[in-house]
Amino acid sequence: MANEIHNYPLEIYTIGDNDYLDVDFYNGVDYDSSKIMGLSLKSALKAGMYTMIADSSVVGGTTAELDFMDGSYMGTLTVPANAFKVGDSFRLKICGLIGAHNNDTLTIRIKSGSTIISASPAISMPAITSEVFELECNFTIRAIGASMSASIITNSTFTWNKASANIFEGQNWIAVNNSTFDTTVANTLSVTAQWSSTNASNHIQSRLAHLEKSY
8 A cells, every 4th residue: 555645745836737746546445646647637627628819820822731720829739648538528619710712612620630530521612701600529539549449539510600691501520530540649639721722712710719628
């Protein structure tokens, strides 16, 4: 049986992401001691993981796939290696401004590093100038492990305001990645946009983004 850590004097009052802390836990027989990374402990104790505090870059006038969640932020978009647990669930919401050339398409990809977790179909856009969009994604970890063992399911909804009729239009999609997703490595979330043409009317920019752990 290890020494019970709660009997030690209190010596620190803040937790850094890269700190390692000793914790007591009851293993069913007696108290034991182990270590936990500061980032994992903070993530477990609060719902909010990340919030953007400045506008992202504008993705427009190009057919390149570019990140539109790259504004300055607080928190983290990274889950450390082996930190995911089965059942872990997360919610991402992004809001901003979008414009589009009639019938050009937009593809949105939710990624961890270079791994595509979920990708929209090519969304055929109406002619809009500068309207508000909202993207909401919900993720749940179904299995953990290396590629071909780990599994994540994602449901996404992308909506925008259609100026001509002042109504909402949108696209939703659901996807399971059980082939290339890997929880044994660090996973850093990003969201990219890719237009089908370089028309100057096509542009998207995030102005608010928030990621939280919901379970």
